[in-house]
Amino acid sequence: MTSLTAPAHRERSTSVPAVVGRVLLLGIVLAVTVWIVPVMIATKQWLWVGVTIPAAVLFFVLYSTKRFIPGKYIFPGTFFLATFLIVPIVLTVSYSFTNYGDGSRGSKEEAIASITGNSVQQAPDSPLYAMSVGTTGTPTDGPFTLFLVNQQTGEVEMGEDGKKATAADSSDVTVTDGRVTAADGYTMLDPRQINAAYQTISQIAVEVDDTRAIRAQGPNQAFVGTKVLQYDEATDTITNTSTGEKYTVGKVGDSEVFVDSTGKQAFAQGWLQNVGGDNYIRLFTNSKIAQQFLQALAWTLVFAIGSVLLCFVVGFALALTLNDERIRGRKVYRSVLLIPYAIPGFISLLVWSNFYNKDFGLINQTLHLHLDWFGDPTLAKVAVLLTNLWMGFPYMFIVCTGALQSIPDELMEASRIDGASRLQTTLRIVTPLLLVSVAPLLVSSFAFNFNNFNAIQLLTQGGPFAPGEYDRGGTDILISMIYRIAFGGGGSDFGFASAISVALFVLTGVLAMIQFRFTRVLEDIN
Incomplete structure (x- = not known):
């Protein structure tokens, strides 16, 4: 039981x-x-x-x-x-269907608050606050929140840029000597940190009402000022109260912004809005952008195909050589050849970028050359291909070594009996059989190099750049050009960069599909 x-x-x-x-x-x-x-x-x-x-x-x-x-x-x-x-x-x-970018990341209400808040001017009788600055992010990048103690009433308020000030809960803040010194969930900045980020902090405008806002005045004080620019919701216009000029909503380029009487954009701030397919139309109809895209595409194809072919040829040749049993110490040689693959890629790229230095680089000093590797577009492309060869051939060496060892020795012996030379055996028997297993990896390597951002950004930073050019350098492939459009020196344009990313995604998929269709031919060999 x-x-x-x-x-x-x-x-x-x-x-x-x-x-x-x-x-x-x-x-x-x-x-x-x-x-x-x-x-x-x-x-x-x-x-x-x-x-x-x-x-x-x-x-x-x-x-x-x-x-x-x-x-x-x-x-x-x-x-x-x-x-x-x-x-x-x-x-x-x-x-990709929006105008998301610099000056157009928030709503229209936030843009209006920023425009009018930046026009705040201090009056002689403006109330003053003891100001402290807190952040939920980093002391250098923010976002920043102003903690304000009214010097007359002792009331504590808090607010962020473009938003109305609210009373702070006394249980959440600590006030010492008339100043907020701690706040729950916030890291309070010391005077040195406030000075370092003051350019950003000084632009913060915490709204009091439709006509007034609070702005920083030095590292530890703030004032209530009057907005010179005021928004009228009924007419959807902004009026300069000192000059009487009105700014209306008009279309500039693909986006709606506030414009002056001549139709020109009046303020840097805009707002996030749907632009339909304008980004795609701009990509394929703007002659300058289309030319940059095609040039980047051509170099991307050369870079991807060249990298795959060079790495495969060198890796296959070394694997074929070290597959010969007559060579002694093959394990040692194979171990040495894997060293470039064992080193992290970003370290190799940074080291090689120093090797190409014009004045004291290892390559120029060793070969007694005076080549400006990163100053000439052609030499910069050669440098990228050579460096990618150094980093990529060990992978192909490993793959080809494994594929060679899976080919039966009987096929080699049969070819020799039939009178084929070693070169004929390699080209007509070994290579086709090897490609049966290696071809899919070549396709994946092509796709990887087609979007190999690190090889460009860490080695040449996309350069050299033509005078006045910010979006594309001489060695920029499509993915690095997209990065430069989104985060580059010419200003951030995330919407347009997203449109190019979608086009790149489709293009990569089409190319991969074509390559896989060609690799099916190799199936007949089996």
Whole structure:
């Protein structure tokens, strides 16, 4: 009787920890969902709301019961695939239909608040505040929040740029000697840090009402001033109260902005808006941009194809040589050849960038040359290909070595009996058989080099650049040109960069499809 009831007792006892663990896990997921969804709704991040709520519901359906066993294993991978791959693709495509970039990252209301807030002027009787600065980010980049203590009433207020000041909860802030010295959730900046970031802090305007705002005056004081520029919601215009000039909404380029009486853009600030397919039209109809795109595409193809071919030829030749059993110490040679592959790529690129230095680089000094490797576009391209060859041939060497060792020796012996030379055997038997297994890896290597951002950015930074050119340098491939458009010296244009990214994504997919179709020919060899 005991032997029959013991297993059931053990099953009940061992299921308790599992039930407790399941309850805790579901509780954590529920708590995180309840906390983060309102935040997303408040910040209007609807895409992430659309991902989080269904994911949380599906999580409860799958893991609250003992059913749906396959789904329990499939869900984690699918969720992270959607979060880290599909959602960024959706965001990139959506941004490609907007004017997202410098001066147009927020809403129209935020743009108006910034325009009018920057026009604040101090009056002789303006109230003063003891100012402290806090941040939820870094002391250098922010975002910054002003903590203000009214010197007359002692009331504590807080506010961010373009938003109205609100009363601070006394339990959340610590006031010492009439100044906020600590605040829950914020890192308070010391005077040295405020001075370092003062250029940004001085531009912050915390709204009091429609006509007044608070601005910083030095590192520890702020004042309430009157807005010279005031917005009229009824007419959708901004008026300069000192001159009487009105600024209306007009279209400049692809975006709506506030313009003066001549139709020119009056302020640097704009707002995020849908521009339809204008970014794509601009890409293919603007002659200068189209020329840059085609030049970058041509060099990208040369770089990707050249890198793959050079690495494959060198790797295959070395693998073929070291596959000969007559060579002694083959393991040592193979180990030495793997050294470039073992060194992290970014270190190799930074070291090689010093080798190409015109004045004291290792290459010029060793060969007694005076070549300006990074100053001449052609030499810079050669330098990129040579460096990528150094970093890539060990991978091809490993792949080809493995493929060669899988080819039966009987085929070699049969070819020699038939009178074929070693060169004929290599070209007509070894190479086709090797390509059967290596061809898909060549396609993937091509796709990798087609978007090999590090090889360009860490070695040449895309240069050399023509005078007055910021978007594309002599060695920029498409992906590095996109980076420069999005973050470069000519200003950030994320919407247009997203449009080029979508075009690059489609182009890469088409090229990969064509290459895989060609590799099917090799299947007949098997």
